[in-house]
Amino acid sequence: MASHLRYTSTRNDTVASVRDGKYDDVRIFGLESNSNFAQPWSRPSDALEGGTFLSYSASCWYFAESLRDALGPRKSPPLGLIHVSAAQSSIVDWMDDDALAKCKDVPPRGADNPAGYFDARVAPFADAVTVRGFLWYAGEADMAYDAVLGSYARKSGYACLQVEMVRSWRTRFAATPGTTDIQAPFGIVTLHPTGAMGKPADAGTMRWAQTGGYGVLPNPAMRETFQAQAYDLGDLYSGRECYDAGCCGTDTRRWAYSPVAPGNMCHGEGGGDAKCREICESGRCDGYCSSLAGTNFLAGPEQPRTKRAVGERLAGAAAATAYGNGSPITGPTIAGCKKDGNTLVVRFHKALLAGDVVDVRDYKGGMSKMEVLIDPDHFCAQRSRSDPTRCVDDGYGHEIEGGAVDSSKWMTVDISSDASVDTGGQGSGRNEIIADLSSTGGVAHAVRYAWEGSCCSDDEIAPGTECPTASCPVVGRMSNLPANPFIAKITRLGRCECLHPQTCHMFDEHAPHWHDPLAAKGWKFLAVVAGIAALTLGGVRRWRRRAWEDEEEDYELEKLTGEHARFLTEGFAEVAQEDEDDNDERRPYKDDVDVEGETSRLTNGESSSPDAFHEEDEEEDFDVW
Incomplete structure (x- = not known):
């Protein structure tokens, strides 16, 4: 800000x-x-x-x-x-x-x-x-x-x-x-x-x-x-190489934030670093330097x-x-998924689309930003900064003891829109995309989208390479809003399981709904306070986190406790009508x-x-x- x-x-x-x-x-x-x-x-x-x-x-x-x-x-x-x-x-x-x-x-x-x-x-x-x-x-x-x-x-x-x-x-x-x-x-x-x-x-x-x-x-x-x-x-130009190398010259009045002090890449004592010189002399940073001449950074690419x-x-x-x-308040939001052989269907919340449909726009090879995990032992929510191979949060608040976490176990897969559904204009209702698992032999223990890196590359952007804004492929067709990033484990039943408190079980008819907003003067949600037993949708309950290996089809429920509401049986409860007192x-x-x-x-x-x-x-x- x-x-x-x-x-x-x-x-x-x-x-x-x-x-x-x-x-x-x-x-x-x-x-x-x-x-x-x-x-x-x-x-x-x-x-x-x-x-x-x-x-x-x-x-x-x-x-x-x-x-x-x-x-x-x-x-x-x-x-x-x-x-x-x-x-x-x-x-x-x-x-x-x-x-x-x-x-x-x-x-x-x-x-x-x-x-x-x-x-x-x-x-x-x-x-x-x-x-x-x-x-x-x-x-x-x-x-x-x-x-x-x-x-x-x-x-x-x-x-x-x-x-x-x-x-x-x-x-x-x-x-x-x-x-x-x-x-x-x-x-x-x-x-x-x-x-x-x-x-x-x-x-x-x-x-x-x-x-x-x-x-x-x-x-x-x-x-x-x-x-x-x-x-x-x-x-x-979000890649740091040209910036760190100081390729745009030493005129600090023109490029005030190009690093030129001793010790910064090429400008260190002894003539500089060979890799940095190769970057600067290749000409790949010319466009980057020209952009700085027009508009500088405040404090670098961050x-x-x-x-x-x-x-x-x-x-x-x-x-x-x-x-x-x-208008839609948010982009496509995961509701659930279903894995069948070499196909993974990801479904997005239809209510949150507010009449919009999900599109998969053209993307360059290998840059769909949809990834699946081929080894369940390498699922991790947060890594240690000092040691990126050490997982300090497995998604449930526990550190994984022993063994290294390897990000290469996440593999990028191709995605496409669901061509079997009417692709007409507003109201066509398409809210699914298809991920092709052929490259992993149908293996997928977890799925994530736009979780890390640039929309233009799976790795660091090459020096001087432009990455246009709004380049990720999954968007709302009319709103142009990008899909909300997500990560979910895939159970043995082939269904998505998001990390608590997020839910993404909404695929089969028996599964709970994520949320159902009202489309009137902003969306209203019913926040149920623990202890209000009168609101019983099968009781004020929340979904208990299941173990990854759990094969139970019937999700167990446990009562809501604590200061804040978690879930009804539907995650969010739809408010049946406008609350007049709230409007007042x-x-x-x-x-x-x-x-x-x-x-x-x-x-x-x-x-x-x-x-x-x-x-x-x-x-x-x-x-x-």
């Missing part, structure tokens, strides 16, 4: 629109941090004139720009943005002590930030501002060390922290009656391709943890949330310059969640300014800087993210 507009490849178009006053019904505000300048409340055109606009958060701005474009000038309310992010911060820095105490296996707060950013950069706005919603775009710092990714089902690691952070922010902002909605929409951007910080094998697990372990937003633990998948939104697409996806999901425009709680937001950032807030007529508002703004109603 900290990357600036000046480091985006689409900034010139944005500047032209802002200069023409197209977005003058938006107000922006930002706190100073280790990566951002202070931005007083301003119209974007005024900030541009004052020289501060291009230093504003790119993702934050593109969300507002895209949301206004999606809703249209007549339907879009005036928007306000509050940006409070700080670089190199962990999720624990943005949580209060009570929320943090609800999770185990969590990293300590940074020594230079013992109180956390929550107290300094989040809580003050809760007392002064009413917000429409929140946006969170982070995770790189938590990947930089052996942080436990965990699962909300075990109240462990990042997955638990993500759920509790969302709840604590909402609770804090809704503390005063008549202000922020207790279920204010909350958007989360998943980890982008270069955000794994040297741990590519865990990238998929991190994205899974960002949903609490449910594999999709919203879910029972995170109602009224939405996500923007970014695994296919890396920089056009900060992609393709932020507009992130903002567009956030805005599209927000438009559906917060404004009820009826959706108060109109008066005098609000849209807030976005790692914390999004709404201003209720007052701002942290009241004198910064224009006099005419006092008469307007701002919708704040």
Whole structure:
């Protein structure tokens, strides 16, 4: 969230629109941090004139720009943005002590930030501002060390922290009656391709943890949330070789972030490294260097310059969640699978497609991003950073003792759309794809999609090679939203079994449904609290995790316990009709300014800087993210 507009490849178009006053019904505000300048409340055109606009958060701005474009000038309310992010911060820095105490296996707060950013950069706005919603775009710092990714089902690691952070922010902002909605929409951007910080094998697990372990937003633990998948939104030149080699010259005024200091690859003492010289002198990095001349990185490839697409996806999901425009809120989401000989059929949730169908777009050989595991002993959810062959989480919170985990046991297979089903337009209902297991002799102990690496290659991208955005093949045909990454074991019955709390048993008629959203003014889910015995769908129960080798066809159930609801017999329970009381709680937001950032807030007529508002703004109603 900290990357600036000046480091985006689409900034010139944005500047032209802002200069023409197209977005003058938006107000922006930002706190100073280790990566951002202070931005007083301003119209974007005024900030541009004052020289501060291009230093504003790119993702934050593109969300507002895209949301206004999606809703249209007549339907879009005036928007306000509050940006409070700080670089190199962990999720624990943005949580209060009570929320943090609800999770185990969590990293300590940074020594230079013992109180956390929550107290300094989040809580003050809760007392002064009413917000429409929140946006969170982070995770790189938590990947930089052996942080436990965990699962909300075990109240462990990042997955638990993500759920509790969302709840604590909402609770804090809704503390005063008549202000922020207790279920204010909350958007989360998943980890982008270069955000794994040297741990590519865990990238998929991190994205899974960002949903609490449910594999999709919203879910029972995170109602009224939405996500923007970014695994296919890396920089056009996301490979690090050209960058690390410093191939673009030593003129730091032109390419300010090309590494040229002594010790950096070619620029080390003694004439440099032969491999680095070969990369630079081959000419393969010419296109990369030309791109830097036009738009530099903020801090290397870990900060992609393709932020507009992130903002567009956030805005599209927000438009559906917060404004009820009826568009799909998410891409294809696994519901189940069925293995039969050399064929594996993967089914996606039809309800979540909202009338869309699943497409498999053209992909280059070997880059389908669909992989199957040919040796069950090598299934692993998280590896050790210091020793990538050591599995520290087998998917159930246990370390695998002895033996090395070999990623080569995952083999890429070809995929295609289900040609046997009508491929007509909207409403044709196609929600399956077919994986060809011929190359593995029909062997598949697990399946995963878009779990690690780039959409353009199974390995590291070659030096200077472009990887266009949105290149992964499985998408919603009309929404163009990518499928949510998934990983699932395949039982001896040939059915998928996702890691708890995610379920993906929905293939046979007897199997439980994942979730059934309502398509009316955002999706409503019934979050069943443990102990409410009156809601008995065969009892308030959840699916017990079965052992991989379990051949029982009838899945056993156990009662729901604990503070949070897990599953009904259908995983999510469909709400039969709109809850009128819940609708009444959706108060109109008066005098609000849209807030976005790692914390999004709404201003209720007052701002942290009241004198910064224009006099005419006092008469307007701002919708704040």
